[in-house]
Amino acid sequence: MTSHRIDSLGRIDRSKPIRFTFDGEDVHGFAGDTIASALLANGIGIVGRSFKYHRPRGIWGAGVEEPNAIVDVIAPSTIRNCRATTELAVDGMIVRSVNASPTAARDRNAFLDRFARFIPSAFYYKTFMWPDWHLFEPRIRNMAGLSVLDPNLDLPRYAEQVNESYDVLVIGGGAAGLYTALKVVEAGQSVILCDDGHEFGGALLHRSAIIDGIAGVEWITKVVARLAELGTRLLPRTTAFGVYDHMLIGLNERRKDGTDRLWRIRPKTVVLATGAIERPLSFANNDLPGILSAEAGLSYLRRHGVAVGRHVVIAGNNGHTQEVASALAAAGSKVTVVDYRKGQRLASAHGRGRVSAVTLEDGTRIVADAVLTSGGFTPTLHLYCQARGKLRFDDTLLSFIAGDEVDRVLIAGAADGRFGLQDVLQSAAAVLSKIGVAIEAIPEVGCEAPDSAIAPAWPQPGMAGRVWLDLQHDVTVKDIELAARENFVSVEHLKRYTTLGMATDQGKTSNLNGLALMAQLTDRAIPAVGTTTYRPPFTPVPLASLAGMRGGPLMNPPRRLALENEHRAAGANLREYGGWLRPAWYGDMTEDAAIQLEATKARKTVALFDGSPLGKIEVQGPQAAEFVDFVYYNTMSTLKPGRCRYGLILNEAGVVYDDGVLVRLEENRFLVSCSSSHVTGVHALLEEWRQDRFDRNQLFIHNATADTATLTVSGPRSRALLEAVDLGLSLDDEALPHMATSWGRFGPENVRVTRVSFTGDRCYELSIRADRAAPLWSRLQEAGRAFDAVVLGLEALMLLRAEKGFIVIGKDTDGLTLPMDLGVSTPLAKKPVDFIGRRSLFSEEARRQDRKQLVGLDVLEGNTPLATGAHGIEATVSGKRSIGYVTSSYSSPVLNRPIALALIERGASRHGEIIQIQHLGKTRNARVAPPCAFDVKGERLNA
Structure with missing residues (x-):
């Protein structure tokens, strides 16, 4: 192959020479070259190896259709498995071939081709079954793939993401796309135009054309400038890779600085001006380097000033090869045309490592250092098919084209099977009329259309x-x-x-x-x-682009408390809990010591706790009572205004999804106080069922969690502390009993005061506007000094609730836990109306007698708590088996002994039974007990 540079041709900038390396070899080029065009200009024929047989491969295409020239760019930035035909060459770039060792030209695995007869398609399905596939799998997987990822490389971790809406999205910046975009934006509609090329123009950049009396490339410049002047969003180097639900279009932009940007576009109308892809011809040895697409050969000549050979055979079954032949001949190449329409056909290509000659079916042998082939064009309709369009075969074009129209998707130009420039612009005019843009006359075309006749090949x-x-x-x-x-x-x-x-x-x-x-x-x-299913993406999309900004701390940014600064000032040690950054404990002592101290003082005096992440989702409307009855396992509609009730929310499998307190604020207004970590999920669940089952005009849901801070005052002296603060309401047990709510005032602000407890002691939850929480928190701390108040971290709270046997969903339950496993069976028997998951609770699985049930565990020896996750075990004929596991375990400072909660098979019937608990090979004994280990009668709630 003697491809070479032509000094007088190309759109490259010869004033800016560049140099890079390919497989260690110096390559010279100019700004505007792709990696592929520079390799061709330097006469480099072998650029890769095929996947299975490691046969030498050369450049075939000039764009996204390229099957051979897949390379790794190592520097200045790292890009794995990119197409040499679409990646611009950069000075100092380090490029390596893939699937080759050490280089594409000297691949040591080339010997595999000698065994090709023994490894045809699907050979692995038949060869590696005996004696065991797993013996071969590691080696086969090691050989699979093209590139090799280096975990030490500093790859881009994130990319910008943009969401936009436009009247019209035009995909493809050739003649049809440019003309459509111009007329639409001139009609006053918003337009975004994207093209996967480095510049707009499509085939006009290498095909001869006269439009409105000027050359095609000049017309491109004029139209692009006019589009920019009118405010059109222009996105070169941008691939529309997928059509998703509700006409969401994904675009990936490759920016000039080497980074990517993801565009999520929701247009009213999509115009596909995506062009067509040239098909190869089939003949023996048609994979030799030096055999290219005819369209690619013309593109390299006109765009990059590279002639693909000095003795070129151009074979095709259509008239589009005529211009290719004329252009190469004018550039000095000796050209031989093989026209399939005249009965001439290629039989085979010859050469060792690259093409050197071809033989026709009539036996004629022609010397050639390059062969350009054209087997016809296939319209690029991947996005049309992703939008659920159905293809039909056109016997005139010998290709699949779009069938029935798809709502909001229009097709123009070569993508619509129109290949002459006049036909391309006419198809664009037809699209414009469907958008509502009237066209009096299309631009005048002053070039001869190619011969449209095509012969089967x-x-x-x-x-x-x-x-x-x-x-x-x-x-x-x-x-x-x-x-x-x-x-x-x-x-x-x-x-x-x-x-x-x-x-x-x-x-x-x-x-x-x-x-x-x-x-x-x-x-x-x-x-x-038929055809296979077209799925996104049209071309590979960098993972960084899909990840967006979600990297490092932005992957799942923690939510922050309104009082974070106050907690830090108090010496809080912060951790993430359920997506919130919250105080785990306070002070500079060890974690265990701080937790024990906080829990002890909370039981003896009074504790202040910031419970702001607790869910506060309002359910309002005439159907609110009916709705909460359906959502909760318990009956909730019998609640009176100003009262609260603990309840469970199940999923459709009957599994406990969340628990918490429901507050009835008014007749048609409820407050769902769900778990802190489940707020988003519960809100989504409520909204899903509202839309699916209820009248949207009779039921409204509002998530007020972030709007409201909740401060908890708990312990034997909690009432006295609040009386000292004076919130302007009676704290008498008759006026505000346990599981009741009322309103008070703190200065000018309303404060909702609710008697609920997660510690088992008398407890008050104070809910106030989040931006007014700091003064109230300061006042509570100030008043608390007289009562030896303690500021409580979440770890101590977890200990206090475990003493009472109160569960944490997801910690003391798993993905199989039903309400009956927690000892809550009454609603199933007595609730008169349907609720989420009800049917699943009558299944055979739900009625199993050996289900894991919530229990407490008393440690019988030693003061060391059981390990969370340790398994309860029992002996069987075949050995030991697990009968459950420890879910929560602590050392209780009040009880002066370890406590634990667990899910154990038939746990409710095992109370008093001694079982073995095993962890990391060590076994301890524990007695199964009720979950509640402290204040069993609940007397401290009103103490």
């Missing part, structure tokens, strides 16, 4: 030699024939049996030829064979 059964269909995955005509013989004739089976179309190019150049061959082998028409 499909691969044939029984072709001599090795005829390659999927160049990256080494799928040949014989592989398709093997699939047909073994009855893998379904298009989906064919894909998986042969891996046709499963390479990184996703079959852009190989699928249709493979389908056409299968059609002949099974005596069917091509459309009867």
Whole structure:
């Protein structure tokens, strides 16, 4: 292959030379070169190795369709498995081939091709089953893949993400896309135009064209400048990779600084001006380096000033090769045209490592250092299919084109099967009329349209030699024939049996030829064979782009308390709990010592606790009572205003999803006080059932958790402390009994005071506007000094609640825990109305007698708490087995002994039984007890 630079041609900037390395070899180029064009300009023919046989591969295409030239860019930034045809060359860049060792030209694994007859398609399904697949799996997986990830590389961790809405999204910046975008924006609609090329223009950048009396490239410049002047959002180097629900379009922009940006666009209308992809021709040894797409050959010549060879054979079944031949001949190449429409056909290519000659079917041998082929064009309709469009086969074009129209998706230009420039602009005008933009006359075209006649040039059964269909995955005509013989004739089976179309190019150049061959082998028409399902992404999307800004601390940013500064000033040690950054304990003593001290003082005097993350979701409206009855396992509609009730929320499987207190504020207004870590989930659950089952005009839900701070005063002296603060309401037990709520005042602010307890002691929850919490917290601390008050961290609170047997959902329950496992069975028997999960509680699984049930555990020896997660075990004939596990375990300073909660098989019937608890090989004895270990009668609630 003697590809070389032509000094007088190209759109590159020759005033800016660049130099980079490929597999250690110096490569010279200019600004505007892609990696591929620079490699061709330097005469480098072998740029990679095929996946299975490690055959030498050269550049075939000039864009996203490229199956061979997959490379790793090591510097200045790291890009794995990128296409050399789409990545701009940069001075100082270090580029390496993939799937080759040490280099593409000298790959030590090239010997695998000698064993090709023994490893056809699907050989691994048959070869590695005996004696055991797992013996071979590690080595096979090690050989799989193209590039190798280095965990020590500093890869981009995040990318910017943008959400926008436009009237029209135009995908593709060729003639059809540019013209459509211009007329739409001139009509006053908002437009975003994207193209995956480095500049707008599409085929106009390398095809001769006269539009409105000026050259095509000048027309491009004029239109782009006008679009920018009118405020059009212009996104070159941007690929529309997917169409998702509700017409959400994903775009990935490759920015000039090497970073990516993800665009999520919701347009009213999408115009697909995505062009078409040229198909290869099928003949023996058609995978040799130096065999390229004809369109790519013209693109390299006109865009980059690179002639792909000095002796060029151009073979095609259509008239689009005529301009390619004329352009190369004018550049000084000796050109031979093989026109399939005249009965001439290529039989085979020859060469060692690169093409050196071809033989025609009539036996004529032609010397060639480059072969350009064109088997017709396949409209790029991946996004149309992702939008649930159905393809139909056009016998005139010999290709699949769009079938029925898809709502809000319009197609123009080559994507619509229009290939002459006049037809392209006419199709754009037809699209504009559907958008509501009137066009009096399309631009005048002053160039001759290519001959539209096309002859079939499909691969044939029984072709001599090795005829390659999927160049990256080494799928040949014989592989398709093997699939047909073994009855893998379904298009989906064919894909998986042969891996046709499963390479990184996703079959852009190989699928249709493979389908056409299968059609002949099974005596069917091509459309009867069908196509595989098109799924996003159209081309690979960097993980950093999909991740967005969610990296490091931004992956799941912790939510912060309104009083965080006050807690820090008090010496709080902060940890993340359920997404919130909260005080774990206070002071500079050890964690265990601080927890024990805080818990002791909370039981003896009074404790102040910031419970602001506690859920506060309001349910309002005429259907509110009916709604909470449906949502909760317990009956809630019988609550009187100003009263509270503890309840469970189940999922549809009957599993306990959350627990908490429901407050009835008014007749048609409830407050769902759910667990801190479940607020988002409970809110989503409530909203889902509201929309699914209830009248949206009779029921309203508002999440007020972030708006309101909740400060807890708990302990024997809590009432006295609040009386000293004076919130302007009676704290008498008759006026404000346990499980009741009332309103008070703190200065000008309303304060909701609720008698509920998570510690088992008398307790008051004070809820106030979050931005007014600091003065109230300061006043509580000031008044608390007279009562020896303690500031309570979350770890001490967890100890206090465990003493009472109060559960934490997700800690003392698992994904199988039903309400009956927690000892709550009455609602199932007596609740008269339906509720979430009710049917599941009558299943055979729910009625099992050996279910794990909540219990307490008394440690029988030593003062060391049981390990959380330790298993209860019992002996069986075959050895030991687990009968459950410890869910919470603490050392109780009040009881002066360890306490624990556990889920144990048949736990409710085991009270008093001694069981063994095993952890890390050590066994201890514990007595099964009721969950509540402190103040069993609940006398301290009113103490």
